Amino acid sequence: MDSNTITVGVLCIQGAFIEHIHKLTTLSSTDKHRDLTITIVEVREPGQLSDLDGLIIPGGESTTLSVFLRKNEFEQTLKAWISDKQRPGVVWGTCAGLIILADDVVGQKLGGQVTIGGLNIQCTRNMYGRQNKSFESAIKLHHPPLHAAQPTSAPPPFSLADDECHGIFIRAPGILKVNSPDVKVLASVNDDNIVAVQQDHLIATSFHPELTSDFRWHSYFVDQIKQHRYPQY
Numbered sequence: 001m002d003s004n005t006i007t008v009g010v011l012c013i014q015g016a017f018i019e020h021i022h023k024l025t026t027l028s029s030t031d032k033h034r035d036l037t038i039t040i041v042e043v044r045e046p047g048q049l050s051d052l053d054g055l056i057i058p059g060g061e062s063t064t065l066s067v068f069l070r071k072n073e074f075e076q077t078l079k080a081w082i083s084d085k086q087r088p089g090v091v092w093g094t095c096a097g098l099i100i101l102a103d104d105v106v107g108q109k110l111g112g113q114v115t116i117g118g119l120n121i122q123c124t125r126n127m128y129g130r131q132n133k134s135f136e137s138a139i140k141l142h143h144p145p146l147h148a149a150q151p152t153s154a155p156p157p158f159s160l161a162d163d164e165c166h167g168i169f170i171r172a173p174g175i176l177k178v179n180s181p182d183v184k185v186l187a188s189v190n191d192d193n194i195v196a197v198q199q200d201h202l203i204a205t206s207f208h209p210e211l212t213s214d215f216r217w218h219s220y221f222v223d224q225i226k227q228h229r230y231p232q233y
């Protein structure tokens with residue numbers, strides 16, 4: 001087995017999927033992942049899930065995403081794939097993707113959101129208000145493997161410490177509660193607002209790392225895939 005070759009799917013139904021694909025494509029320009037080969041699959045059909053080592057559910061609009069996930073048994077196939085203990089792919093939900101992965105969603109439109117679940121958190125949609133309340137902020141990284149700084153070509157309009165990253169919040173969901181000790185807090189804003197979590201093979205961020213020039217989150221995601229796929233790595 002070659003731990004430097006992985007297959008990553010990006011759910012390409014709606015939202016910021018092109019930006020994630022761009023990030024994954026350019027990850028090999030970083031020193032750390034120079035030897036990594038990522039086969040990227042643009043996932044639009046449930047049948048494409050079976051060969052993946054990892055999947056990104058991008059941000060966008062969870063209600064719209066859900067309309068498509070309800071077709072062709074996509075929802076059921078995704079649920080089964082995520083909970084397949086034999087070969088769990090690592091799944092990363094950003095923003096709307098976080099809502100889809102949460103076990104408990106407050107403020108859900110009646111019948112609006114598909115909740116695949118698996119992540120034992122309670123979240124709420126649009127925690128910070130409407131589109132015009134979207135904002136950028138420094139985020140505190142609680143997890144040392146996320147600290148190693150990668151060069152950024154366009155620094156954010158505020159200074160960052162090594163244990164911080166640039167957060168872009170667009171009608172972002174909030175994580176209200178972590179309901180299990182198995183859920184690890186990866187990052188927060190203003191100490192008390194949790195904005196990134198991980199429970200085993202599921203990662204969720206309420207902001208959009210794919211819209212910044214920082215590679216750390218995508219780098220962490222592929223490291224997690226390698227560890228799950230090749231435990232000896």
Ligand code: GLN
Nearest residue numbers: 059060061062095096171
């Ligand atoms: N608030 C949106 C929703 O409920 C998510 C926003 C985003 O993904 N940027 O789907």
